[in-house]
Amino acid sequence: MADRANQSFWLGCALLCVTEMLCAVPTRVQAQTAVPPMQAALPAVQAPAFPIVSDARLAGDSRQTRFVLDLDKAVPFRAFVLGDPYRVVVDLPQVSFHLPTGSGTAGRGLIKAFRYGLVLPGGSRIVFDLTGPARIANASVLDSANGQPARLVLELEEVDQASFAQLIGTESRSQPRANVADAGATATALPPGTPPAIQAPAATTPAAPPGPPAPPDGRPxxxxxxxxxxxxxxxxxxxxxxxxxxxxxxxxxxxxxxxxxxxxxxxxxxxxxxxxxxxxxxxxxxxxxxxxxxxxxxxxxxxxxxxxxxxxxxxxxxxxxxxxxxxxxxxxxxxxxxxxxxxxxxxxxxxxxxxxxxxxxxxxxxxxxxxxxxxxxxxxxxxxxxxxxxxxxxxxxxxxxxxxxxxxxxxxxxxxxxxxxxxxxxxxxxxxxxxxxxxxxxxxxxxxxxxxxxxxxxxxxx
Missing domain, CATH: 3.40.630.40 (Zn-dependent exopeptidases)
Incomplete structure (x- = not known):
């Protein structure tokens, strides 16, 4: 009985505190909105802690085409070409894509369309479908400066089939490039070896000592x-x-x-x-x-x-x-x-x-x-x-x-x-x-x- 009385007392105190808080800050409560039922029913798939991609643009023609990606901070990347069909792939560390609806569906110049998303934990990827053989003429990152966001710039140039065949298997990595507004801006290049999309974080805790083997699971x-x-x-x-x-x-x-x-x-x-x-x-x-x-x-x-x-x-x-x-x-x-x-x-x-x-x-x-x-x-x-x-x-x-x-x-x-x-x-x-x-x-x-x-x-x- 005493335990039940204590529970009732503390519950009453908690309810009183909550009521006072609601009365004291009504505007904060009113500003909250419920999650729409459809969104609540579906799994969340983005982590806000990752770098954010906010915009993407294409410019140029069928001989030279430029792709520009806006980010909230500079990131390393690598880019390479693939054949059958003609494609360019850009690998990044994991980022959150906040691009407008329909981004990538319309192309320009050498790029028919592009797709983007998580390719595995820790790595994101952008894939460009090309209208024909092309080479990566320039691949670089620019730090943010004077109110402008950090940018990833990819410049493609038309080539013949023989030249393209020689490019398959080669790649371009992040190259620091001076921002027009800030000549000292640099970007960190990826370390040689494992691409960012498949790097794994180092273990931070020692492995537990092995225990007795678990009994086999005979279930289908x-x-x-x-x-x-x-x-x-x-x-x-x-x-x-x-x-x-x-x-x-x-x-x-x-x-x-x-x-x-x-x-x-x-x-x-x-x-x-x-x-x-x-x-x-x-x-x-x-x-x-x-x-x-x-x-x-x-x-x-x-x-x-x-x-x-x-x-x-x-x-x-x-x-x-x-x-x-x-x-x-x-x-x-x-x-x-x-x-x-x-x-x-x-x-x-x-x-x-x-x-x-x-x-x-x-x-x-x-x-x-x-x-x-x-x-x-x-x-x-x-x-x-x-x-x-x-x-x-x-x-x-x-x-x-x-x-x-x-x-x-x-x-x-x-x-x-x-x-x-x-x-x-x-x-x-x-x-x-x-x-x-x-x-x-x-x-x-x-x-x-x-x-x-x-x-x-x-x-x-x-």
Whole structure:
């Protein structure tokens, strides 16, 4: 009783203090605004502590083109050219892009368009699509001076194909250049070796002494792959890009599966980071995954009509229809959007063991796709052709049953309303979790003892 009385006394004091504070500073309370429901439902992806990019401009013509980037402080960078298609890549330390909506969609001179974003923790990237072969004539940074922001300046110059071929593999690093208004301004160049996008901070705490080994986890492993991320926004018809929509859904599905305690759930990305397609596949293989689910949201190009509903894709050498083929081509370009193709394809695909594993895995993938369709159609609207197939690179692990789920079309008003709805995400995640339960029920029932560290290519799946 005494404890309850004390709690009541202190609670009353706290409420009295809060009331006095509210009365004393009414203007501060009135100035606060609530976070819009759509923003609250989606994950925050920017860290305000990083250097801020506030503007970007293009100038010049088809022979010489200049790109200028405004920042709140000078940063080191490196720039290099790539072919097939013609591109220029600029790597920076991690920055926050606060550019106007639509920046990069319109080009000028030698630059058709450019994309920007986080390419992995600690590094940002800008990728320029070129109209033809070009070289980096100048790459420099200017410190802020006389009220003008710090600037990154990139100057491109038209060259012939032979000259361009000699440039591939070379790079330009930050070069200090005097500001017109401040001849003493300098910029720090990157140290040779590791580019800024893949530098890691030094460890600051000693490693803990090794303890007894943890008991093996025999639960099935489910890998959830939110598509796109970082520099790759995915499709976008409104204010919210696909990469944010699918990350919010993937996190809801992860939470729903982890709540059961029956699975070990692994995310290929849990923030706004660019992950190459090959790395997504390798994550699933390294984790000896029992199931791989890639989450996306489609969009029809303007002028191609309207489409609605969720679609489930499995891997096929031949696309089931023209739309599936178009979508697979778009998704498989993600590595090119990142600037450097890091995907390593298997070289000996004719090997008989891998071939047998592929066939068995495709059988299990198709089985899960049918289970998933049956559970999802009880909760959400499905596309008129809910099961399709195409050559998605992200589904090509030969030993992991894999599907790619297009949750809906961001180009459709009704589907977009669903994608930003927390209740719709919860309902759809529940339906997908039921399908996972059905698919892995046998695996759960027979799981005993430690999971093998390695598995043969033809190991049977549920």
């Amino acid at each position: 492993v489910v890998v959830i792959d939110p598509g796109h991320g970082g520099i790759d926004n995915g499709t976008q018809t409104g204010e919210v890009p696909e990469k944010n929509l699918v990350l919010a859904f993937a996190q809801a599905l992860r939470d729903r599966l982890e709540k059961t305690g029956k699975y070990r759930v692994v995310m290929t990305r849990d923030d706004d980071t660019f992950i190459p397609l090959g790395d997504r596949v390798r994550i699933a293989q390294k984790q000896s995954a029992d199931l791989f689910v890639s989450i996306h949201a489609d969009a029809l190009p303007r002028g191609e009509g309207d489409a609605q509903g969720a679609t489930i894709y499995t891997l096929s050498d031949k696309a089931s229809d023209a739309e599936a083929e178009r979508l697979a081509e778009d998704e498989n370009r993600a590595d090119a959007i990142g600037g450097v193709n890091l995907t390593e394809e298997p070289t000996d695909v004719a090997d008989i063991l891998i071939d047998l594993a592929r066939r068995e895995t495709r059988t299990f993938s198709n089985r899960f796709a049918r289970l998933l369709m049956n559970d999802m159609k009880t909760a959400v609207h499905m596309h008129k052709r809910p099961l399709k197939s195409a050559g998605f690179r992200v589904l090509k692990a030969p030993d992991v049953p894999s599907v790619l789920v297009e949750l809906g079309y961001v180009s459709n008003k009704s589907d977009m309303g669903n994608l930003i709805s927390e209740s719709w995400r919860s309902r759809t995640a529940d339906a997908m979790a039921r399908a996972v339960d059905s698919f892995l029920a046998k695996r759960i029932a027979t799981a005993a003892g430690p999971r093998p560290e390695t598995k043969t290519p033809a190991r049977a799946k549920p």
